[in-house]
Structure formats: C-alpha cells, structure tokens
Amino acid sequence: xxxxxxxxxxxxxxxxxxxxxxxxxxxxxxxxxxxxxxxxxxxxxxxxxxxxxxxxxxxxxxxxxxxxxxxxxxxxxxxxxxxxxxxxxxxxxxxxxxxxxxxxxxxxxxxxxxxxxxxxxxxxxxxxxxxxxxxxxxxxxxxxxxxxxxxxxxxxxxxxxxxxxxxxxxxxxxxxxxxxxxxxxxxxxxxxxxxxxxxxxxxxxxxxxxxxxxxxx
Amino acid sequence: xxxxxxxxxxxxxxxxxxxxxxxxxxxxxxxxxxxxxxxxxxxxxxxxxxxxxxxxxxxxxxxxxxxxxxxxxxxxxxxxxxxxxxxxxxxxxxxxxxxxxxxxxxxxxxxxxxxxxxxxxxxxxxxxxxxxxxxxxxxxxxxxxxxxxxxxxxxxxxxxxxxxxxxxxxxxxxxxxxxxxxxxxxxxxxxxxxxxxxxxxxxxxxxxxxxxxxxxxxxxxxxxxxxxxxxxxxxxxxxxxxxxxxxxxxxxxxxxxxxxxxxxxxxxxxxxxxxxxxxxxxxxxxxxxxxxxxxxxxxxxxxxx
Numbered sequence: 001x002x003x004x005x006x007x008x009x010x011x012x013x014x015x016x017x018x019x020x021x022x023x024x025x026x027x028x029x030x031x032x033x034x035x036x037x038x039x040x041x042x043x044x045x046x047x048x049x050x051x052x053x054x055x056x057x058x059x060x061x062x063x064x065x066x067x068x069x070x071x072x073x074x075x076x077x078x079x080x081x082x083x084x085x086x087x088x089x090x091x092x093x094x095x096x097x098x099x100x101x102x103x104x105x106x107x108x109x110x111x112x113x114x115x116x117x118x119x120x121x122x123x124x125x126x127x128x129x130x131x132x133x134x135x136x137x138x139x140x141x142x143x144x145x146x147x148x149x150x151x152x153x154x155x156x157x158x159x160x161x162x163x164x165x166x167x168x169x170x171x172x173x174x175x176x177x178x179x180x181x182x183x184x185x186x187x188x189x190x191x192x193x194x195x196x197x198x199x200x201x202x203x204x205x206x207x208x209x210x211x212x213x214x215x216x217x
Numbered sequence: 218x219x220x221x222x223x224x225x226x227x228x229x230x231x232x233x234x235x236x237x238x239x240x241x242x243x244x245x246x247x248x249x250x251x252x253x254x255x256x257x258x259x260x261x262x263x264x265x266x267x268x269x270x271x272x273x274x275x276x277x278x279x280x281x282x283x284x285x286x287x288x289x290x291x292x293x294x295x296x297x298x299x300x301x302x303x304x305x306x307x308x309x310x311x312x313x314x315x316x317x318x319x320x321x322x323x324x325x326x327x328x329x330x331x332x333x334x335x336x337x338x339x340x341x342x343x344x345x346x347x348x349x350x351x352x353x354x355x356x357x358x359x360x361x362x363x364x365x366x367x368x369x370x371x372x373x374x375x376x377x378x379x380x381x382x383x384x385x386x387x388x389x390x391x392x393x394x395x396x397x398x399x400x401x402x403x404x405x406x407x408x409x410x411x412x413x414x415x416x417x418x419x420x421x422x423x424x425x426x427x428x429x430x431x432x433x434x435x436x437x438x439x440x441x442x443x444x445x446x447x448x449x450x451x452x453x454x455x456x457x458x459x460x461x462x463x464x465x466x467x468x469x470x471x472x473x474x475x476x477x478x479x480x481x482x483x484x485x486x487x488x489x490x491x492x493x494x495x496x497x498x499x500x501x502x503x504x505x506x507x508x509x510x511x512x513x514x515x516x517x518x519x520x521x522x
Binding site: 098099100103118120121122123191192193194195198199202205206209210213214215 | 296299300302303305306307308310338342345346349353356370371372373375
C-alpha cells in the first residue's frame with residue numbers, strides 16, 4: 001500500500017485496550033467480571049486512574065488520557081475539599097461572609113455545565129462529560145493554592161502573607177487556565193477559540209477570587 | 218435549498234430590471250451577510266433615499282427575514298435550534314462590542330451589526346462578566362475605603378453576587394421581553410416599518426451593557442464626583458445605542474407614545490446604573506467631625522459616620 005508508508009501513530013498517545021472476539025454464547029463464569037475480584041483491586045484501579053489524571057493536569061502535555069477515559073471522581077473530590085477548606089471563614093457568625101459550602105459546589109458544577117454547553121453550542125466536538133471531566137480536574141492547582149493559603153494564614157495574616165497568597169493564587173490560576181485550554185482548545189473551530197477560552201478564564205477567576213478573599217475568623 | 222432556489226428565481230426578475238436600468242449597480246451576494254450593507258448602500262444611494270433606509274433598512278427587511286427563516290428551521294426542542302443562536306465568530310463578537318461602545322450617530326446597531334444573525338453568546342457572557350465585575354469591584358472599593366479603621370473586619374460579601382446576578386439578568390431579559398411585547402402591540406395598531414425580533418432586542422440590550430464593565434472597574438476610585446461623571450458618561454454611550462435602535466421603531470407612532478417609550482428605556486437604564494452604584498459601592502468617607510456620645514459608665518464613645 002504505497003499511500004500508507006508515511007502513516008504513523010505519535011508516540012505519546014498510549015494505545016491500550018482489549019481485543020476479544022465474542023465466540024457464540026458463553027457462561028457468565030468465563031466473562032471478565034469485576035464482581036469476583038477483591039474490593040482492594042477495584043478501589044486501587046479507580047484510584048490509580050484518578051492519580052494518573054492528576055499527574056496529567058500538573059504536567060499538561062498533549063495526551064488524550066484525560067479526554068478518553070473520563071471520570072468524575074477526581075472533580076468531586078477536588079470540589080468537596082475546596083468547599084470544605086473555604087469554610088471556617090467569617091461565614092459562620094455573620095450574614096455577609098464568604099461562600100457557603102453549597103454555593104461553592106453550585107458555582108463549580110453549574111459553571112462547568114454552562115461552559116460545556118457554551119462550547120458545544122459554538123460548535124465544539126468534545127462530548128459533554130469529557131469537558132466536565134477536564135474542567136473539574138483542572139481545579140487541582142487552585143485546590144493546592146487554597147491549601148497553601150490556609151497554611152500561610154495559620155502563620156500570620158499581615159501584608160506579607162497577603163502578598164504571598166496573591167502570588168500563589170495568581171500562579172495557580174494561570175496554571176489552571178492554561179491546563180484546561182491545552183486540553184479543550186483543539187476540539188473547537190479555529191475562529192472561535194477565544195469565544196470558548198474566555199468563559200473558562202472567567203470561571204477560574206471567580207474561584208481564585210473566592211480563594212484569595214478567604215479570611216479566617 | 219428549495220426555498221433558496223425559489224427565492225433566487227423570484228428575485229431574478231427584479232435584479233434583471235434593475236440591472237437593465239442601472240448597469241453599474243453592484244449585485245447582491247447572499248452567502249456573505251457582512252457584505253450586504255455595503256452593496257445595499259451603493260444601491261440605495263442611486264435610488265436617493267439613503268438616509269431613511271440606512272436607519273430602517275426597508276429594502277432588505279424581507280430578504281433578511283427570508284434568510285433568517287432559512288437558518289432557524291430546526292424545531293425548538295432540538296439542540297441544533299439553539300446552535301443557530303451561537304453562530305458567531307470571534308471577530309463578529311468583537312465588532313458588535315465595538316459598535317456598542319462607539320455609537321455612530323445615524324447608524325442603527327441592529328441593522329449594522331446584528332444583520333439578522335442575533336446571537337445569545339454576547340448577551341449571556343457580558344451579563345455574567347458584569348455580575349462578577351460589579352461584585353468584585355464593589356468588594357474591593359469597600360475594602361479600600363474602610364482600610365485604616367480598627368473596627369473594620371474584611372468580609373467577602375458573597376451574598377451580593379447572587380443579588381447582582383438576579384438584578385442584571387432580570388434587566389437583560391425581562392425588559393426586552395416587555396419592550397418586544399409593547400412594540401408588537403403598537404405594530405398591530407400602527408403600521409410600523411421597522412420591527413425587531415425578540416432576540417434582536419435581547420442582543421441590543423446585552424451588548425449595550427458592555428460599557429458598564431470598565432465603568433464598574435473604574436468605580437473603585439473612591440471619589441463621588443469621579444463616580445458620577447463615569448456613570449453619566451457610560452449612560453450616555455449605552456443609552457444612545459438604545460435610543461438610536463428604538464427610535465425608528467416608534468417614530469411613526471403617536472408622538473407622545475414614542476417619546477414616553479424612548480424615555481422609559483433611558484430611565485430604566487439609568488435606574489440600573491444608579492442602583493448598582495448605590496447598593497454595591499459604599500459612599501466614600503466624608504470628613505465630618507464625629508459627634509461624641511457619653512456612655513453610662515463614663516467612657517466617651519465616638520460615633521463614626
């Protein structure tokens with residue numbers, strides 16, 4: 001086949017999977033079923049998948065692992081931990097304090113859904129849950145920033161700690177936006193990329209603002 | 218495609234007649250909506266009614282309606298129907314924003330920029346940005362105003378985000394709905410030449426709110442005079458876009474009705490900006506001597522304004 005001599009698969013796309021040819025009907029015992037394996041194996045497999053995606057977010061390079069095998073465990077864990085860490089501020093005693101747990105949850109999930117709908121309406125080719133998965137996983141740098149901010153606030157809450165927190169939050173905000181753009185930008189039509197990237201920028205900006213303005217009681 | 222072909226054949230006679238009369242007239246190409254205003258412009262100059270038709274666009278209203286009919290043919294419960302409202306490119310959105318910030322006197326925003334392709338991207342995301350800009354700027358300005366005081370404890374005031382969101386989205390969607398209903402009702406009584414679809418009105422309102430985003434950021438400056446000057450300036454700019462859009466739609470009506478309609482549009486717009494300034498931004502400190510109130514146990518408490 002002369003036309004196929006220059007076709008190659010790029011190295012960084014992991015090719016994995018199973019090729020089985022179903023031959024007639026077979027009893028359920030011969031199927032590969034996850035019911036019989038020890039619980040530890042099941043949990044470790046999912047945890048490893050989540051961990052692998054965390055690594056992909058922190059070192060974003062052209063990889064389709066995040067897109068192909070989407071899962072929403074990671075975003076759920078990140079969202080819950082971020083919302084928990086944003087509690088304990090001046091929210092409890094006053095009326096006009098920081099965001100409640102439910103508000104953080106709603107902002108992250110509703111915001112991610114709206115951005116996904118926006119990119120699909122603009123003609124993107126990514127699927128709904130894949131986009132939710134990417135946006136949720138890219139909250140990881142901001143969760144790390146929240147952790148750092150809380151640790152810095154334990155030490156002191158003066159001007160120096162504010163400057164440290166500002167720098168950390170800005171850096172993590174940039175990292176989140178760049179990571180999610182790296183994963184999502186390819187699936188958009190080329191003359192609408194800015195229209196899709198801007199809402200992602202706004203989304204992470206709002207989360208960064210919530211992190212930066214967190215003041216302990 | 219069949220509708221398009223029928224329309225083309227129907228127009229062929231008109232085009233042939235016009236070309237026979239005016240061999241130099243440019244022809245209209247349908248597949249580039251952005252080109253239509255330029256070609257229409259040269260054609261209308263030759264008929265000598267350019268000023269009215271630039272504003273009203275009478276000659277192309279049925280063409281644009283037919284073109285609009287071509288695009289929105291999917292039933293409303295399918296995803297493709299809503300995709301037709303997001304059929305804009307980056308440069309189109311930027312052009313529309315530019316048109317709302319620099320209104321050209323005599324040019325109608327809808328006819329010039331929307332051109333039967335109203336989008337929902339601009340109104341939705343401009344409103345979202347405005348909500349967060351007002352909340353964040355209000356919070357920042359309050360922080361700077363109250364900064365030196367010992368009794369001040371910073372709070373992020375997150376409640377105000379939901380209030381801002383409700384207000385701005387209600388303004389950007391309910392006022393166009395009311396205005397559209399009102400214009401439809403007047404249309405049935407008086408033969409108006411210009412009529413706007415609901416989405417075009419939503420589009421104009423959404424894009425006219427864009428000027429408030431930099432205004433809200435500049436409202437952080439804690440000077441009353443500066444804030445009011447900024448507000449009047451942005452009100453003039455966005456109000457003029459609205460007035461120039463809606464004046465052709467009501468000017469053939471009863472004079473009093475037309476003036477009341479346009480006046481209400483401007484008044485609601487002003488109420489929105491005054492309300493936002495008053496609610497989200499605390500007044501800057503005024504230097505008055507604080508009255509001294511003696512308390513029961515003998516200590517003197519200074520009451521600060």
